[in-house]
Amino acid sequence: MPNAPATLRVENRAFADMVVYLVSSSGARQRLGTVTGNSTARFRLPATATSFGNVRFLADPIGSNRTPVSEEIAVRPGDEVVLEIPPQ
Numbered sequence: 001m002p003n004a005p006a007t008l009r010v011e012n013r014a015f016a017d018m019v020v021y022l023v024s025s026s027g028a029r030q031r032l033g034t035v036t037g038n039s040t041a042r043f044r045l046p047a048t049a050t051s052f053g054n055v056r057f058l059a060d061p062i063g064s065n066r067t068p069v070s071e072e073i074a075v076r077p078g079d080e081v082v083l084e085i086p087p088q
Contacts, residue, residue: 004078006045012085016061023056
């Protein structure tokens with residue numbers, strides 16, 4: 001569906017809670033929300049995410065200096081993107 005929102009499913013297998021950001025190809029970050037440790041959460045991506053072309057996602061652990069960033073991913077309307085955060 002061309003007008004369906006894209007979503008992000010984050011599978012956080014790490015102990016730490018993570019703040020998840022959408023990162024545009026220009027490097028601008030937009031906060032999507034928080035995923036608690038050892039849990040899964042879904043976020044609706046803003047419509048602008050599908051107009052960025054390729055995007056990255058950044059998972060910033062609360063209380064740590066580790067900040068995993070995904071590879072570039074093409075996101076289209078209606079897509080569900082999965083981001084897996086491995087245990088530390």
